[in-house]
Amino acid sequence: MSTRIERRFAELKVAKRGGLVVFVTAGDPTYEVSRDIILSLPNAGADVIEIGMPFTDPMADGPAIQASSLRALKNGQNMPKTLNLVREFRAKDQNTPIVLMGYYNPIYSYGVDKFLKDANAAGVDGLIVVDLPPEEDSELCLPALKAGLNFIRLATPTTDDKRLPTVLNNTSGFVYYVSIMGITGTRAASDVDITAAVGRLKRHTDLPIAVGFGISTPERAAAVAKVADAAVVGSAVVNKIAAEIGADGKPGPRAAQAALDLVKSLAAGVRAARV
């Protein structure tokens, strides 16, 4: 039985184009606006949706995503609400894969077994947990695979050929290549480096490769989608939301639209990349 993620990447292969993976933080800036954005993402052109589970101390993220987490938490976002957001999405869309991304503590606190059961029931397809390297696979990765969820691992420029098999083992769905050494929303990698890195990963795995960190424009997304199976954009979308937040801390009427407009242009870039 294939998963929604596997089916989506198979479709992209048939369509002969790279995909667009869009990251937003659950509940940013509010539950309602966040739901509006997420429900509209497939129409705007997102092929896969990554939903950030907010955490107070996101140590691999830059200021943009940390601020988005704190906005969401301030407005009452929590794990049950994040799972509910997925449930609401899944009631309307059966095909777009949802990947939950975040840090381990909110999951550990919720309870691993209960989390896997509730995530599955809500319609989550995969997990990316930044602070769970292969050395900690028994915590969540193995139980998640057993529960039928994809566990998507991050590979980085520091993951050398010797370590790569360890990282790829137990990875499923796709591999997320972090194209820079650093945190989200900061530097960008060069095309030469990305091409070389994707080639290296492809020698080790048949899984699709999504490339992220530092991709903020349609041009960059297109360049990445040319050589990888998908481009991931996060901070740039989150920044669009942040820009619409007023001095009173409340989201303006254009918050959702501003984010979706960027996603549309990114999607157009990705779609034009390989013609």
Place this chain on the structure above:
Amino acid sequence: MSIAAATPPNSYRTGPDEHGRFGIFGGRFVAETLMPLILEVEAAYNAAKIDPKFAQEMDYYRTHYIGRPSPLYFAERLSRELGGAKIYMKRDELNHTGSHKINNCMGQILLAKRMGKTRIIAETGAGQHGVATATVCALFNLPCTVYMGATDIARQQPNVFRMKLLGAEVIPVHSGTATLKDAMNEALRDWVANVENTFYIIGTAAGPHPYPSMVRDFQSIIGVEAKAQMLEAEGRLPDTLVACIGGGSNAIGLFHPFLDDRDVEIIGVEAGGDGVETGRHAASLTGGRPGVLHGNRTYLLQDDDGQIIDAHSISAGLDYPGIGPEHSWLHEMKRVKYVSATDLEALDAFQMLAKVEGIIPALEPAHALAYVQKLAPTRPKDNIIIMNLCGRGDKDIFAVAERLGTKL
């Protein structure tokens, strides 16, 4: 847990296991970018540990630069005033730079040099670890960047200036509560971006494996010396050890050599802030539950959703929502008893020691002292307590003056 506590292990000193765990605590919960380097640090440390040259180097700098051994001082007047047990103080506040932090920094910088790293980063709360790191960086001519919460910068001005004099760059951290946990987040972010040339000198016995055990090993000189000094002074082991706990490095340094001496009672004192019952405190073991932060599983202050709660303490060095993983394990094994002292109790103890013994302690060990003040009078006169006086209070006089309403 209760079963484990009922059947004590043969030794409390064998941890961590090969996964960096003390029971369920510890581990390596870090982003993949850091993982290869963490493994490299572990391999380098394992090699250094059995290299006599490394031990010789450590000995040399301990003796000639740090000024070890530190005295084990019998606080006769204090003991008399409290009217109970004999109180000894392990005087690590007399170390170069004024606290125990240098014991660890010296070990880690010698390791960083062995690994060929050319840049050092650190986080700091009270600034003592930052000063100690800046000091060893000056000594070994390595560039040093220290992350410090903006709140802490405001309340630890003398140490900020000291770090700058020593040539370090001090970067204020404004995110979160702008205290120690946020400084640690920011240092980890720097490390992720600069893994190739940078060594992160973590200041307490926490973080991903091998840091908790490595820092413990470097700090264990405190307990090793104290044991020998006590045997020399009294011909026997102490009845009780008391130390304050931020992340737990001075405490584990004193405790570890005594863990298998089952008759020695061991007490860790967390920062009770306004009182544990108020929710405004930094007592992770008394008021928290197990979770995962900064690379390890340990007791954390957190809400029902697993979000980290801000710690509160008058002492910037104890103002951290977590604790080293070995303490979490010793707590669950019931080998060490963990209690707390409030801001007010620590302030009282701070002033008392200055008047009674002519020693101005740092606010951190003032917490340990506050508990000793309660404990000693309940003990017979032939009882012996060792308290870790792990830092001096010069850095705190401005903050204390402000709390006491005195303008300097």
